[in-house]
Amino acid sequence: MARVALVHDVAGVAKIQAELLRSAGHEVDQFALPDAGAGWNWPLKGVALPFRLAAYLPTINHLRRGKYDIVHIHWLSHGIVGVLSGRKFFAQAHGSDLHLNLNNPVYRWVTRSVLENAASVFYVTPNLKTFLEGYDEKLVYLPNPVDMRGIAAGFTAPTGVAKLLIFTRLDPVKGVEHILPAVETLSGIVDVTALNWGPLAAGYVKRYGRFVDFVPRVPHEQIGPFLQQFDVVIGQMRQGILSLMEIEALAAGRPLVTGVNWDLYRDDPPPVVHATTAREIVDGVQRLKADPPELGRLSREGREWAVRNHSYAHHLQLLESAYFG
Template identity: 30%
Template sequence: MRIAEINDIASVATEIGGGLRARGHTVDYYYPRLVGAKLHPNIKPITGPLRALDWLDLIRRIRAGRYDLVHIHYAYLGNIGALGGFPYILHCHGTDLRGGTAFTRPLIANAIRQARHVFYSTPDLAGWVLPLRPDAEFLPNPVDTALFAPKTPPSAHQSAWVACALTEVKGAGRILRACRLLAETHPGLRIDAFGGGEYTAAFRELPNVTLYARHPRSRLPQIIDEHGIVIGQARLGAAGMAELEAMACGRPVVTWFNEQGAYAEPPPFLSAVDGDDIARLVGRLADDPALRDRAGAAGRAWVERHHAVDRVVDRVEAVARAIVRGEPIPAAPAA
């Protein structure tokens, strides 16, 4: 098959495309310019004419490529497929749905309805997608378990890494409280994070937190491996790539996970609802190196079973082949 991957969120398109190429399919990547992506949502509509020109150029190039199917990542970008009139799979990732505005919500709904099939990457997105597409499917994100792998055991490091952005949507306020509590109960515990987000200044004031400028993604496995504990998002209730990649690195992950029915086998996160829970669990892990190793090994094994690249590529390939052949979409295996 000839497949075009449009956009890339958390390297999902890269991982899937690489897996499809390894199976003999032709896969090309296209990256929209996303003009004005960092502007306030109420201001973004003024960039509409520039984005429209970019979309028209993408449509022209995709048509010239004579692809059998297009796989589009980020909900409203599905309108590239709708406008271009070619068959597409729409892959929703989170902010593309949760961050919808009065301007983008109709575009998102149109893109979802016109897609040949819809995937969503975290189970909490079901409430956003299923009312529009009851046949939409939760597809676990592919994790490169060869790249994200433990080089040292977590017991070798008594330090914590905050893997999520320091924003309200990620529950940074709860993590901030946890860090304040840990500064009192475990003053020797070093906590590191990337700066960025509305809570950055508050974290910078804490004596036990060190903030760093963002590094290239290629450095993430090493950064994770230099810490014994990972703190993930504390608000959304579902795991993203940051939490999954940390688990693949054999690190125990303290996060809020509230989607137990999404998997046939619940993930071994250390689930924490608020800042007090986070501080208690992180403190317990900091005090018990053997527990860090056991929890880390269990998480690594679970990711290998449920988020391996080949497993995800199997499903995308099966759906794509059915669409290209004009056949019904085969039933999805249990997550």
């Protein structure tokens, strides 16, 4: 069995990977990187970079001295740790480390250096491949793992449409300006709930509070039972992908209305109701309300799709294949 170093963590993915690898008999060490200054704006962030790099030195030295078979680093700019260690390493891209960081000259240089030196580059959503042109031979699609045991516990398929959940962060990047204008009409059809979460939340609560029950985010371990309360879920409308929240909705057997770019899922299209405008959202919900068999089909096939593409077993299989061939 192999000795693996997992460096940094994003959204708990590295923690899950460590659990999966240990369950398969591998020895795993996890390294957290200091993030002081990471949230600052430029030019202060630039001033902090030399100090952050100095703070990475203990981890770099551990990687140099450690007898690791695999070094796997999350977040592309953090891959500089792998470059400076002189070891073979795998880098994992998560999103903003590509589509935001490539717009900054400093981070762009660091990111390109990491991409050039990495043995393989994992990317977690299919849209990220467009930012990785020129590195095709290194790319490995590694969808985020979802704990099907917790999310799907107590699963029952909906038999009608009475309660609807807007299950996305209230943020422009999620296309919520296309979702919330639908709630006045939707509130005459179903009970509407949304998360009171995101930079637009305060304004939307004030504007749409008559039509929507805005509730706090729930702890991750309660997401499964929380989702089971609803018959239909509305996801993001801008990115064209299924983010973790949309995948969790499918895993919980909740029929999903979301904006999806079918070209990104040609091999295995997700069973969802496609919508990108308020009118399309309302039409989709009305069709589901009028067609209980379709509601049941989407519930069943959505869970199967999530297991097929995002289960722990599938994720471990992809990891070991990339690591060891």
